[in-house]
Amino acid sequence: MKRLSFSCLLKMLKCQSILFQTTITNQNQWDEMLLTKGVVVIDVYQAWCGPCKAVVNLFRKLKNEFSEDDVLHFAVAEANSIETLQPYRNRCEPVFLFCVNGKIIEMVRGANAPLISKKITELVQEEREIVAGQKERPEVYSQKIYLNIEEYFYYTSMVSLNAHDSVFCKVYFFPDFDDFVQFMMSGPCHILVISKKKATDAIPLWKKLHESLENIPDESEKDLNMIKFCLIRLEETPETKSILNMCDVQSSIEDASRQLAFFFPNFGQNKTEQKFEKTLALVRPCLLRERRDSIIQRIKDDGFEIAMQKEINLSEEQAREFYKEHENEDYFPFLLEEMTSGPTLVLALTRENAVAHWRNLLGPKTVEEAKKENPNSLRAQYALDNVPINQLHGSSSPNDAQKELEFFFPQEHTLALIKPDAAKKHKDDIMQKVKDAGFTISKIKEKALTREMATQFYKDHEGKPFFEEGPSVVMVLTKENAVQEWRQLMGPTDPEVAKESSPESIRALFAQDILSNAVHGSSTREHALESIECIFGEIDID
Numbered sequence: 339m340k341r342l343s344f345s346c347l348l349k350m351l352k353c354q355s356i357l358f359q360t361t362i363t364n365q366n367q368w369d370e371m372l373l374t375k376g377v378v379v380i381d382v383y384q385a386w387c388g389p390c391k392a393v394v395n396l397f398r399k400l401k402n403e404f405s406e407d408d409v410l411h412f413a414v415a416e417a418n419s420i421e422t423l424q425p426y427r428n429r430c431e432p433v434f435l436f437c438v439n440g441k442i443i444e445m446v447r448g449a450n451a452p453l454i455s456k457k458i459t460e461l462v463q464e465e466r467e468i469v470a471g472q473k474e475r476p477e478v479y480s481q482k483i484y485l486n487i488e489e490y491f492y493y494t495s496m497v498s499l500n501a502h503d504s505v506f507c508k509v510y511f512f513p514d515f516d517d518f519v520q521f522m523m524s525g526p527c528h529i530l531v532i533s534k535k536k537a538t539d540a541i542p543l544w545k546k547l548h549e550s551l552e553n554i555p556d557e558s559e560k561d562l563n564m565i566k567f568c569l570i571r572l573e574e575t576p577e578t579k580s581i582l583n584m585c586d587v588q589s590s591i592e593d594a595s596r597q598l599a600f601f602f603p604n605f606g607q608n609k610t611e612q613k614f615e616k617t618l619a620l621v622r623p624c625l626l627r628e629r630r631d632s633i634i635q636r637i638k639d640d641g642f643e644i645a646m647q648k649e650i651n652l653s654e655e656q657a658r659e660f661y662k663e664h665e666n667e668d669y670f671p672f673l674l675e676e677m678t679s680g681p682t683l684v685l686a687l688t689r690e691n692a693v694a695h696w697r698n699l700l701g702p703k704t705v706e707e708a709k710k711e712n713p714n715s716l717r718a719q720y721a722l723d724n725v726p727i728n729q730l731h732g733s734s735s736p737n738d739a740q741k742e743l744e745f746f747f748p749q750e751h752t753l754a755l756i757k758p759d760a761a762k763k764h765k766d767d768i769m770q771k772v773k774d775a776g777f778t779i780s781k782i783k784e785k786a787l788t789r790e791m792a793t794q795f796y797k798d799h800e801g802k803p804f805f806e807e808g809p810s811v812v813m814v815l816t817k818e819n820a821v822q823e824w825r826q827l828m829g830p831t832d833p834e835v836a837k838e839s840s841p842e843s844i845r846a847l848f849a850q851d852i853l854s855n856a857v858h859g860s861s862t863r864e865h866a867l868e869s870i871e872c873i874f875g876e877i878d879i880d
Contacts, residue, residue: 358401359389362415368422371437376409377461378437379454382417382426389414390432392449400455404462409469436461439475448635452719531598615692616645618733618742623680624722625729630683633720633730637687640699646686646747646819652677660745669727676727684746686818693739696732703728743818750820751780753860753869758808760856764848765811768857771844772815775827781814781874791872812873821866824859831855 359381362368371378379397383389397412404410417423417433426433434454436444438461446454467473621633626649637644652660657677664670687696701708701715705728708718717728733739756768761784772779786809817823829836829843833855836846849855860866 358398358412359394360411360413362413363419365421368415368420371413372440374411374437375439376411377458377465378411378413379458380435380437381412381414382423382433382435383414384427384429385416385418390434390449393432393434393451393454396451396455400458407466407469409465410458410462438465446639448639449631450635450639451632452636453639456714614688614690615736615739616686616688616743617692617696617736617739618731618746619685619687619696620731621683621685622676622727622729622731623682624676624725625720626681626683628722629720633716636716637685640695642687642689642692642696644685645688646823648684648746648819648822649681650684650746651681654678660742672727676725686743686747693733693736697734700728700730700732747818749816749818750863750866751814751816751870752820752824752863752866753873754813754815754824755858756811756813757854757856757858758810759850759854760848761809761811764856768844768848769811771827771847772813775823776817777820777824778816779813780816781870783812783873784809785812785873786810814870814874821860821863825861828857828859 360371362371362380371380381389381393401410401412415423417426417429431448434446435442436446436457444457444461446457464473468475619637621630625633634644654674657674658665661670661673661677664673667673689695699716701712701717703717705717705721705726708715708728709721712718716730720729722729733742754772756765760768769779815824826840827844829840829845831845832852833845833849836843836849840846844857845855849857860869
């Protein structure tokens with residue numbers, strides 16, 4: 339069967355308005371797509387789940403709005419069948435790439451409709467200005483994409499003609515230098531800053547790692563896929579291999595420092611200035627019902643980590659207590675009605691300068707002011723029709739944040755138990771995980787459970803063999819939201835499920851099977867207090 343090129347597919351789509359997204363299924367079609375003029379938005383999907391349906395209506399709307407000069411195109415690409423998309427394989431969240439004039443210059447992770455719409459609009463407007471001669475096309479595109487993989491980040495950069503002077507000055511004497519320059523300008527490179535925590539020479543260690551990856555056995559390829567990707571260029575071909583090694587490794591501290599200063603001029607400068615904080619965010623009931631996933635994704639896209647979260651149905655008494663400073667305001671009755679109309683999502687958000695950053699994102703307090711003065715603010719973008727109260731709350735100051743977090747996430751105690759088999763083999767590792775997660779170990783003892791104690795903890799498993807295998811490590815853990823936090827750290831009951839959904843959880847790392855699943859935790863605050871009293875008696879741990 340003859341394969342259609344990307345350009346042919348585009349022509350077919352002009353005759354079929356319903357099929358407005360081109361399907362890219364192989365590397366040849368991907369290469370054809372890069373020749374397309376204008377802006378191409380590519381939905382990169384996994385073979386097992388298909389393209390993202392949540393943004394189809396948005397894309398159709400934007401396609402109609404920008405249809406007059408054929409500057410905007412949409413495509414879907416299966417990551418598993420296209421070599422260029424290797425780094426996007428085996429990921430759960432949607433990824434959207436933005437290609438302009440053959441260069442991938444932007445990326446959005448997740449179906450963040452407002453952000454995607456904003457980027458498309460900006461890119462289309464810029465492309466129109468370039469075509470009209472009102473603006474010159476930039477020669478250098480850059481993008482930073484931070485990944486949650488250990489301590490490295492990945493940097494994509496188009497190298498301009500004047501950039502190689504300072505970065506690769508020592509290569510001038512190579513006979514293939516002109517080819518080298520063209521090669522470095524031909525597509526994105528992946529530039530990593532590699533560090534060692536201990537006081538050792540990182541350069542020989544990096545070289546050793548580079549050499550060791552030359553001979554990776556086939557069966558290890560899946561496990562080391564990401565490492566290998568970080569060490570090679572994206573478009574590796576036999577022709578380019580003859581020009582230079584696919585990895586440029588610095589041979590001295592001086593060379594490494596010079597390139598570090600070129601690519602990351604502000605590296606290390608802001609670390610001491612960053613002030614990591616927690617702040618409280620509330621997603622009020624109406625917005626929670628209408629756009630829960632969207633607002634959570636937006637929060638993550640703006641650089642926040644969700645340290646704690648819960649949904650709570652506030653009573654009128656609780657709402658009055660929390661908003662007592664607003665009691666004399668005209669809008670107070672409407673606020674009470676909104677806050678008691680259904681569950682509220684309570685979030686503890688963390689990042690540098692979290693309080694100020696979240697307040698800036700929220701915008702003015704009233705919906706009318708937000709829409710007028712700052713239409714890009716969250717309160718404007720997430721305003722709901724016929725709902726006069728803004729749908730998002732944020733702490734006003736670090737002191738207020740501390741008080742509000744204590745209101746919704748009071749310090750709790752929970753009972754944690756390391757089961758006998760795990761206590762023998764992994765006690766120290768599990769204890770370290772507990773400390774790293776921020777728990778205070780208020781009480782601890784090693785104790786062989788009696789049948790009465792086991793019945794208190796494991797009512798559904800009475801008579802199972804692990805009751806009498808040996809002593810367990812029993813702890814009282816203290817932290818805000820301790821019961822829920824400990825259950826999250828433990829992970830799902832089934833270790834196989836835990837390995838898929840929570841690979842860093844204790845059960846994913848140390849459990850054998852559902853029965854011998856390493857750890858136990860109380861399910862509620864009440865159950866925690868009963869269990870603590872059963873093991874430790876009546877104690878004062880406040």
